[in-house]
Amino acid sequence: xxxxxxxxxxxxxxxxxxxxxxxxxxxxxxxxxxxxxxxxxxxxxxxxxxxxxxxxxxxxxxxxxxxxxxxxxxxxxxxxxxxxxxxxxxxxxxxxxxxxxxxxxxxxxxxxxxxxxxxxxxxxxxxxxxxxxxxxxxxxxxxxxxxxxxxxxxxxxxxxxxxxxxxxxxxxxxxxxxxxxxxxxxxxxxxxxxxxxxxxxxxxxxxxxxxxxxxxxxxxxxxxxxxxxxxxxxxxxxxxxxxxxxxxxxxxxxxxxxxxxxxxxxxxxxxxxxxxxxxxxxxxxxxxxxxxxxxxxxxxxxxxxxxxxxxxxxxxxxxxxxxxxxxxxxxxxxxxxxxxxxxxxxxxxxxxxxxxxxxxxxxxxxxxxxxxxxxxxxxxxxxxxxxxxxxxxxxxxxxxxxxxxxxxxxxxxxxxxxxxxxxxxxxxxxxxxxxxxxxxxxxxxxxxxxxxxxxxxxxxxxxxxxxxxxxxxxxxxxxxxxxxxxxxxxxxxxxxxxxxxxxxxxxxxxxxxx
Amino acid sequence: xxxxxxxxxxxxxxxxxxxxxxxxxxxxxxxxxxxxxxxxxxxxxxxxxxxxxxxxxxxxxxxxxxxxxxxxxxxxxxxxxxxxxxxxxxxxxxxxxxxxxxx
Numbered sequence: 001x002x003x004x005x006x007x008x009x010x011x012x013x014x015x016x017x018x019x020x021x022x023x024x025x026x027x028x029x030x031x032x033x034x035x036x037x038x039x040x041x042x043x044x045x046x047x048x049x050x051x052x053x054x055x056x057x058x059x060x061x062x063x064x065x066x067x068x069x070x071x072x073x074x075x076x077x078x079x080x081x082x083x084x085x086x087x088x089x090x091x092x093x094x095x096x097x098x099x100x101x102x103x104x105x106x107x108x109x110x111x112x113x114x115x116x117x118x119x120x121x122x123x124x125x126x127x128x129x130x131x132x133x134x135x136x137x138x139x140x141x142x143x144x145x146x147x148x149x150x151x152x153x154x155x156x157x158x159x160x161x162x163x164x165x166x167x168x169x170x171x172x173x174x175x176x177x178x179x180x181x182x183x184x185x186x187x188x189x190x191x192x193x194x195x196x197x198x199x200x201x202x203x204x205x206x207x208x209x210x211x212x213x214x215x216x217x218x219x220x221x222x223x224x225x226x227x228x229x230x231x232x233x234x235x236x237x238x239x240x241x242x243x244x245x246x247x248x249x250x251x252x253x254x255x256x257x258x259x260x261x262x263x264x265x266x267x268x269x270x271x272x273x274x275x276x277x278x279x280x281x282x283x284x285x286x287x288x289x290x291x292x293x294x295x296x297x298x299x300x301x302x303x304x305x306x307x308x309x310x311x312x313x314x315x316x317x318x319x320x321x322x323x324x325x326x327x328x329x330x331x332x333x334x335x336x337x338x339x340x341x342x343x344x345x346x347x348x349x350x351x352x353x354x355x356x357x358x359x360x361x362x363x364x365x366x367x368x369x370x371x372x373x374x375x376x377x378x379x380x381x382x383x384x385x386x387x388x389x390x391x392x393x394x395x396x397x398x399x400x401x402x403x404x405x406x407x408x409x410x411x412x413x414x415x416x417x418x419x420x421x422x423x424x425x426x427x428x429x430x431x432x433x434x435x436x437x438x439x440x441x442x443x444x445x446x447x448x449x450x451x452x453x454x455x456x457x458x459x460x461x462x463x464x465x466x467x468x469x470x471x472x473x474x475x476x477x478x479x480x481x482x483x484x485x486x487x488x489x490x491x492x493x494x495x496x497x498x499x500x501x502x503x504x505x506x507x508x509x510x511x512x513x514x
Numbered sequence: 515x516x517x518x519x520x521x522x523x524x525x526x527x528x529x530x531x532x533x534x535x536x537x538x539x540x541x542x543x544x545x546x547x548x549x550x551x552x553x554x555x556x557x558x559x560x561x562x563x564x565x566x567x568x569x570x571x572x573x574x575x576x577x578x579x580x581x582x583x584x585x586x587x588x589x590x591x592x593x594x595x596x597x598x599x600x601x602x603x604x605x606x607x608x609x610x611x612x613x614x615x616x617x
Binding site for chain 2: 205278279306327329330336365366368403435437
C-alpha cells in the first residue's frame with residue numbers, strides 16, 4: 001500500500017497549494033467583487049478542460065526574510081485548456097499570494113506558458129492581478145518582466161494574445177498588456193497606470209483617485225488602451241469567449257467557419273442612410289443589415305466613436321469591419337480614430353481576416369489641437385495599414401468620400417480588391433459648399449447677389465461631382481450598386497477572393513508611422 | 515433620429531452629429547504672451563528672485579521651480595518690468611500656471 005500513501009501525499013500537497021494565499025486573503029479578494037485566480041480560469045475555460053502546470057514551483061529568494069516565506073505556486077497559475085473547443089494557453093496572477101507580485105519564478109512560469117503557446121501556435125490569455133514587481137527580489141523581478149515583454153513581441157502577429165486586467169496592473173507590468181492584441185477591463189476592478197496616485201501626489205502635487213487615473217472607463221474612453229469594457233468579471237469572460245469564436249488559432253489558419261445565416265429583418269438597409277450627406281445615422285445599423293444574424297461584435301466601442309471597428313460574419317466567415325460613424329463627430333478622421341482603425345486593420349491582416357470598409361466621411365477634423373497632436377503622422381497609419389494589408393479588402397462607399405479621407409478609407413488606389421458605391425455616393429475633393437467657394441470665388445464675390453450665386457454654383461458642382469459616376473468612369477469604383485444588393489455582392493466578393501494571393505517586395509520590415 | 519444634434523463645420527459644410535467630450539472640452543489656441551513666465555511642469559516654487567516693479571533683461575532668472583528632483587531656474591523671455599508676481603516661496607503650482615507677469 002506504499003503507492004496509496006504516495007498518492008495521498010500528492011493529494012495533500014495539492015490541496016495545500018490550491019488554497020493559494022489562504023482563506024483570509026481569499027475572503028478579501030471576494031469582498032472586492034473578484035474571483036480567485038483558479039476560479040477565473042475555470043469560469044473562462046470549457047468545463048474540465050484545464051490542465052495546470054508548475055503547481056509546486058516556489059521562489060528561492062533569501063533576502064529580507066524571504067527564505068522564511070512560502071508562496072504557493074509563487075503567485076501565478078499557468079496551464080492549457082479549451083474555449084468552445086479552441087486550444088488556449090493561460091496564466092492568471094493570484095493576488096491572494098503576496099499580492100500577485102512578480103518574482104523570478106513567477107515570471108518563469110509565465111514565460112514557460114508563453115513559450116508553449118508560441119510553439120503550439122495557440123492563443124495566449126493572460127489574467128493580470130498584481131501589485132507589481134516583488135521588490136524583495138530586486139533586479140530578478142525586472143528581468144522577469146523583460147522576458148515577458150520580449151515574448152509578447154515575438155508572438156505578436158503569430159498567435160492571438162489577450163490580456164485581461166482583473167485588478168491592479170501598475171508600473172512596468174502594464175507593458176505586457178500594451179503589447180498584446182486585445183485588452184479586457186472591468187469597471188471598478190481594473191486599474192492600469194505607470195505611476196500611481198501616490199507618486200503623482202508626492203512629485204507633482206496633483207491629487208487623483210486610482211479610478212480616475214487608470215480605471216476601466218479611463219482606458220476604454222480616453223486612452224484607448226483597452227478594447228473591451230464590462231461591468232462584471234462574468235460579462236468580461238463572456239466577451240473573451242465570444243472573441244475567441246471570431247479569430248483563428250494562429251496566423252497560418254483562418255477563423256472557424258460558422259453556419260451562414262441571413263440578417264434580421266428589422267435592419268432594412270434601404271431605410272438607414274439619409275440621402276442628405278449632412279444628416280447623421282448609426283453606421284452599425286448598416287453593418288447589422290449585412291452580417292449573418294445581424295451580429296456585430298464591436299471593439300473599442302467607447303473610444304474614438306467616429307470610427308467603428310469590430311467583427312461580424314458573412315456567409316459564416318469572420319469579417320473585420322471598419323466604418324466611419326456619421327453619428328459621432330460626423331465620422332471625421334482624426335488622431336484617435338486613425339490610430340484605432342490602423343491597428344485593427346493590421347490585426348485583421350496578420351490573422352487572415354478579410355476587411356470590409358464602409359465609407360461615409362467629410363474628411364479630416366480641422367483644428368490646432370489635431371495638427372499639434374500629429375494628425376499627419378497618425379493619419380498616415382491608416383494609409384500604411386491599408387496599403388500593407390494583403391487580406392481581401394472590400395470597400396463600400398455609402399455616401400460622401402471627400403479628399404484625403406476618400407483615399408485613406410481603403411480606396412482602389414491602396415489596392416482595395418473590390419470598390420462598390422451606392423447611388424448616394426459623392427466622391428470628390430471636398431463637399432460642394434467648400435469646393436464652390438474656391439472654384440467660383442470670383443464669380444461669387446463679384447456677383448450682385450453673392451448668396452444666390454453661391455447657391456447656384458454649389459448646385460452646379462453637386463450636379464457634376466457629387467455622385468459616384470465620375471469615379472466609376474475611371475474604374476476607381478468597380479460597380480455602382482443598390483443598397484439592397486450590398487450583402488449579395490459582398491458575399492460573392494468574399495467568396496471569389498478566398499484564395500487571394502499577392503506578393504509584396506521582400507523586406508525585413510517596413511517603417512510604419514508608429 | 516429625434517435627437518438634438520449639434521453642428522460640425524468641415525470645409526464650409528455643416529454636419530448634424532454628436533460631438534465628443536474631447537472635442538467640446540478642447541482648449542482654444544491662443545498666441546503665447548512672451549511676458550508671462552509659466553510653469554512648464556507641475557512643481558514647487560522654491561525661490562522668487564525678483565520684486566514687483568523691478569526692471570529685468572531677457573535671460574534674467576525670475577523664479578526657481580522645483581520639480582522631479584530638479585531645480586529649474588525660469589528666465590524672462592523679454593526685456594521689461596516685473597508687473598505682477600502671482601506666487602511665493604513654497605507654493606505648489608500646476609503645469610502651465612502663470613507665475614510672474616513681465617511687461
